[in-house]
Amino acid sequence: MGRAPCCSKVGLHRGPWTPREDTLLTKYIQAHGEGHWRSLPKKAGLLRCGKSCRLRWMNYLRPDIKRGNITPDEDDLIIRMHSLLGNRWSLIAGRLPGRTDNEIKNYWNTHLVKRLRSQGITDPGTHRKLAEPGEREVKRRRSNKNTSNKKQNKSKAKLILPAEKHKVHLPKPVRFTSLPLPRNDSFESNTITISPSQGRDQGSFGTGDSFLVGDNDRYGLVNGSDLECQSPVPTTNTLEKLYEEYLQLLEIDDRQDQVLLDSFADSLLV
DNA sequence: AATTGATACAACCGCAGCGAA
DNA sequence: CTTCGCTGCGGTTGTATCAAT
Incomplete structure (x- = not known):
């Protein structure tokens, strides 16, 4: 096999x-x-x-990836969407322009789980204060992966921490442009110039017409003029739209109509 | 200054879905 | 219908960096 x-x-x-x-x-x-x-x-x-x-x-x-700290709006959206969709990171990422499923997954695991717990939500996976029998899960496939290892134990131990320790991080390099790349298509309108020998200084971030691709000294600069520079951060309007959309969903959620939720989740796949 | 522990996130692994043959 | 290969996804691990001692 x-x-x-x-x-x-x-x-x-x-x-x-x-x-x-x-x-x-x-x-x-x-x-x-x-x-x-x-x-x-x-x-x-x-x-x-x-x-x-x-x-x-x-x-x-990918040129359309937005790097940098998750904004409070995005943060809230992730929590709301997770409450509806569960660990379907790719679906959640699909609603956060420029964010990747991996990034959201990491953010969830490192920040939000702890925070929700500190807020009294004992089961961030389901956003419930108390574990309830028969709770629905939007679990995907795998069911019995009994990999209890030291890492997991370590993680569990971490989750008991009462409060999140606040850290200030330097903003990660930002990629401007939200143009989707068609599969098997050339980049004619998305030219990127990478020169690893230039600009090895994080201080270059956001200055002049160049910005970093990658972090610290591992990556070179991208000439901003070569890119389609669109809003690096979803506008408030965009987020408001998304909020409206999910507020409607929350109403549905109130009715505990899993069928509708599932069909919504399916619709996101389109 | 050195050591240890915690944190964040990039990268890997394995499986499921899907389409083509 | 079945098989096979490719792709995408979510869970997990590895490691660099930071903070505390």
């Missing part, structure tokens, strides 16, 4: 991506578009698994 691994792991790079790998991947996708992940690494000259390339692109290199 068991499928063959997505690719032979022999001789492939793993772990953090280097600026050179990022450049190779970006340039290849600029030229050939997304997709065909399996064959992409070879064609792009990367010693990476296709899956790894896809992940790197989707979560980090």
